[in-house]
Amino acid sequence: MAALIIDRLNDDILLLILSYLAKRTLCTFPFDSYTFFVSWWHENIGTNAHYVRKMAIYVDFDSVPTLPDVLFATENIISLEMPARAPETLCDSVEDNMLPTIQNIPSPNLTSLCLGYKGRTHACDDLPSLISVIRSFPRLYALILERFKPATIDIANYPLFTSIQDLTFNVTGLAATDLIYLCPNVTSLRLSLYHPHKTGALESRPRWRGPSPIPRLTLTILHMHARNLIVSLLEQQALRATHVRFPMVWNFTQDGISTTHSRFTRIFDVLKPYSLYLEISATWHAKLSDRTGTLWQEVAAAAPHLRALVLDVNSVDDSHPDGEGPQLWAPPDALVAELAQLPLVCVHLKADPELLERKGDADLLRLRALAAFPRELAEAVPTLRVVGVSDGWGRLEGVRSTRWWRVERGSGDDAVARSLVELWREDGERALRLVQNEAFCASDLDGIYSEKCRYMGE
Known part of the structure; x- marks a missing residue:
């Protein structure tokens, strides 16, 4: 109070x-x-x-x-x-x-x-003064x-800021990103660029980073026209990133299968990530289908070593009273087969609808599809070790809204068989973080197979 x-x-x-x-x-x-x-x-x-x-x-x-x-x-x-x-x-x-x-x-x-x-009355373009502040x-x-939105300067004449590990550029000018050059130890970079009519020469930008990738990169946009600028900048920088997050404003896909923009392949071809967080807006998808698209085929070609995936679907039921119109998103049958093209070790499917109550048989079918997803994925992806699903209903009903499982292989004649053992939420999330690390190796997940990680009910 x-x-x-x-x-x-x-x-x-x-x-x-x-x-x-x-x-x-x-x-x-x-x-x-x-x-x-x-x-x-x-x-x-x-x-x-x-x-x-x-x-x-x-x-x-x-x-x-x-x-x-x-x-x-x-x-x-x-x-x-x-x-x-x-x-x-x-x-x-x-x-x-x-x-x-x-x-x-x-x-x-x-x-x-x-x-x-x-500010609307004073130009804010003094990059040297800002560098002096940082140095303090x-x-x-x-x-x-x-x-x-600073003016371009020769950034190479300034000292490095080795203590900075977390950088965020929110709708900044292109020249502001030159600061990345002075921060060699960045582990998390969030990038959103302002899109002026004249963007300046990309080739004049200093190289941000050497051969080592940035551990975590979030690419967001305010103006849709800024997408091409960000893609071109990443290509010019030849930047690599271990974990990449795309907010839904990129609008790469609406069903989790079919790609809507070729920029996705261009970015993956440059960044070569091991982990992906992809937000999907299924709000305007008129009718869900099981057609096999090209999205994950392109991802497999551009990032064949992708091992961690978070698929975050924003789904709103704005259907008409007569039953027509958009449906709530559910994992299409073809999604599992598409994801099987990748050597995924950990997958988290977040499909939380923005609903206040359930609405009949259609919702029950959706929940059944979500319930079947972990088992089907484990059977289709031989490299899978951990899988999590969030459906939102548990939160509304006061029970577990996110559930995690480890995948256990059979032995002897049943070596190909797969079974699921439910984990505590903290252990599932910890496993995801481990897989997202660039230096990940299979033995890092040995700890989740201990009995103390087995979910025993609450």
Whole structure:
């Protein structure tokens, strides 16, 4: 109840309360669970600002003059967010003239920095100043840039940032991605590019990375026209990635089988991943079919060593009252045969419908198809060791919504036979993470075959 009351307080009341708290009380205040948003300042907030560990600041013109007073009083923050405000507000966000203030805050242990550029009156194109800010925090681990559109500079003249491992570019300009060159130890990269009318020469971009792949890569888009830009950039960079995630906005497939765009093959041919997270929107699919498409044939040709797959299907039942219209997605019969073309070790099928209640026999048929999927896949894919299914109904009914199984082989005359043993959810998820690692070997999964991983009921 206390958390709900705090959530209802506006910023000036909350700051007034905090300014009068004793130091011991303020130190124990749960800032980690309640994000501390600051829109404008109480005159006493600087007194206790050095006890704050996480700050999310939405900047407007009125608060800019007092911003240095608050930030210079912080000494122990580990996470600073200055994201862009919503477009309907009258306030701008981070501008280049704020960077010196951020650079000089006395918090050497800062590990996470989020800067949202959305100013409408000042150009935000000072990449050298941003690099100076980054250099001020030697322990910076995660850097998030939103709508940052700098001018191109010679990035090779700047030092490397070896501490940064998590990079996010949210609708940034092409030149902003040059920062990847300065971060050789990145393990997670999220990439979304702004699509201007003139994108600049791709061939002038510095090479991001050597022969070692990026462990985790998420490719998202805001404007559909940015897809070609991202694909061309990846091809120019010859970037490899171990685990790749495609949000559903790429719209590669609507049924899990048939591909809708040739870009999929182009990206896989460059990245050569071992693991794929593919989101599918089946909302507008008029009628599900079992036709054999070309999607997984193309994946098998472009990434023949793909061993981990998460197929996340967004399915909404918007059928008409008379029974016509779209149906809820269910795994087509041909899907198992298509996936059998790949040496998959772990598969997680997430098919959570956005429904409030079941709707008759059609839903029962769908649930039966989902229930049969693990066994059918285990019989068709000889390399499969772990399989998980999420159907959503369990969550609605208060039971397990995600179930995992290990695949056990027979012995002797039944060596070809396959059987399933249900696992605890944590063990199934751990197995998926192991398979997604580039250095994965089959023996890494030996631990899930112990009796302590067998699900015994809850």
